[in-house]
Amino acid sequence: MDDTEFSSETPDTETLKRDFAKLRASLDAVKDKLSDNTHEVLDRVSAYLDKSSLGSRLDNIEDEISRLGSRLKESGRDAAAKLESEVSEKPLASVAIAFGIGLLAASLLRRR
Numbered sequence: 001m002d003d004t005e006f007s008s009e010t011p012d013t014e015t016l017k018r019d020f021a022k023l024r025a026s027l028d029a030v031k032d033k034l035s036d037n038t039h040e041v042l043d044r045v046s047a048y049l050d051k052s053s054l055g056s057r058l059d060n061i062e063d064e065i066s067r068l069g070s071r072l073k074e075s076g077r078d079a080a081a082k083l084e085s086e087v088s089e090k091p092l093a094s095v096a097i098a099f100g101i102g103l104l105a106a107s108l109l110r111r112r
Helices: 011-052 054-089 091-110
Strands: none
């Protein structure tokens, strides 16, 4: 066997190495360009938010949503407590009502 058959550096390997090096350089250039564009977009958005005071409006909306959520939780707790109280006062009537609602739901779903 010839030593040239086992040579690790064939012309095809060299070509592949050059192609990969070019590809790597191209990918690096694309990465840099994307990075620059991302920074530019973020700077523009930040400037826009500062100019139009959207940031403070968003903070106000966030606070209002938080207050409404707290009120909703409180109302839900009150309703659950009232329901629990009614069920414990009239357990037989509660079971009958639940059974009736179940029958109504079953008949409505069966018709579809």
